[in-house]
Amino acid sequence: MDTYQPLRTAVATVFALVVLAAIAGGIVVYFGLYNVAATHEHANVLYHLLHTVMRRSVGARADDIPVPNLDSPHRLDNGFVLFREHCVQCHGAPGVSPRAFAFGLRPAPPDLVPPAKDWPPSHLYWVIKYGVKMTAMPAWEYQVSEQELWDLTAFIKRLPTLSPADYRQWNTRLPPTGNTAVANALPSSRIGNVMAGRRAIDEYLCATCHQIPGVVGGDSTVGPPLAGIGTRKYIGGTLSNSPENMLRWLRDPQQVKPDSAMPNLHIREQDARDIAAYLYTLNQTSPQ
Structure with a gap:
């Protein structure tokens, strides 16, 4: 008697199920059966799967982050100003509705009171800093x-401790100054870091306009391809190619060439140094 027959049958059954699931998934993808319109909510199973993946992923990366003192009045005041400038538009606040565009996002931006109650500070910090894929939550690390x-x-x-009246009092006590620019300067002493530059390339949406080797989605032809940019004679057809000029171009291309289609992305100085360091590693032949 083959004592391993039940095990072989179980393995074969699992394998067959995996193959069938892969075929079914392929059919759904190929024929466009899943409706990606933001006017349709996610399927319940998919929503809960994505939420669980997100929570487990954040926990695995944020549990050991040391948390500074969060009770400083100055810190809270500055946090309110930043929240009003960058967060309330999507998430709302006590007594304050999100902006109209937020109602069309899927998944919907959550009210932040429940996670503020339930999540450790390190988890909130991690999400604010790094954002969440497949949602509209951006990474604020570079901003x-x-x-x-x-x-x-x-x-x-x-x-969670604020009533609508409390929030209005904060808003009255700390009125907008009219200066809404995000701080964009860091000490310039640190030399460019190639790996940090690779991450910054994503954060500043460079791949939406350029072909960039090794960058997912980096196949746009709006701007010139970036492969081999370190060996080109000129930057933007105007500046001689040098690290100093690359920094000038990245920080404010419109100042260098007013009719350039490349906008001022308000890249912080250190991020520009990192991006430049990464760009100079793309020394292979430009794709045809």
């Missing part, structure tokens, strides 16, 4: 400073 990331975290943790 605000490390201190400001924690300021935002501190204020969000305070949200």
Whole structure:
């Protein structure tokens, strides 16, 4: 008697199910059966699967992050200003509705009171800093400073204690100044870091206009391909190619060439140094 027959049968059954699932998934993808319109909510199973994946992923990466003191009045005030400028448009606030565009996002941006109650500060900080794929939650790592990331975290943790009247008092006490620009300067002493530049390429949406070797989605032809950019004679057809000029171009191309289609992305100085360091590694022949 073959004592391994039940095991072989079980393995064969599992394999057949996997193959069938792959075929079914392929049919759904190929024939466009899944409706990706934002006017249709996610299937319930998919929604809960994505949410579970997100929570487990954040926990695995954020559990050991040390948390600074979040009770400083100055930190909370600055966190409120940042929240009003960058967060309330999608998430709303006590007594404040999100902006109209947020109603069309899928998955819908959550009210932040429940996660502020239930999530550890390090988890909130991680999501604010790195964002979440397949949602509209952006990564703020390249837009605000490390201190400001924690300021935002501190204020969000305070949200469950605020009534609509409390939020209005904060808004009255800290009126908008009219200066809505995000801080974009960091100390310039650190040399460019290639790996940080590769990440920054994603964050500043470079792949939406350029072909970039090794970057997912980097196949756009709006701007010139970036392969081999380090060996070209000129940058933007105007500046001689040097690290200093690359920084000038990345920081404010419109100042260098006013009719350039490349906009000023308000790239922070250190991010520009990192991106330049990465670009100079793309020294292979440009794709045809």
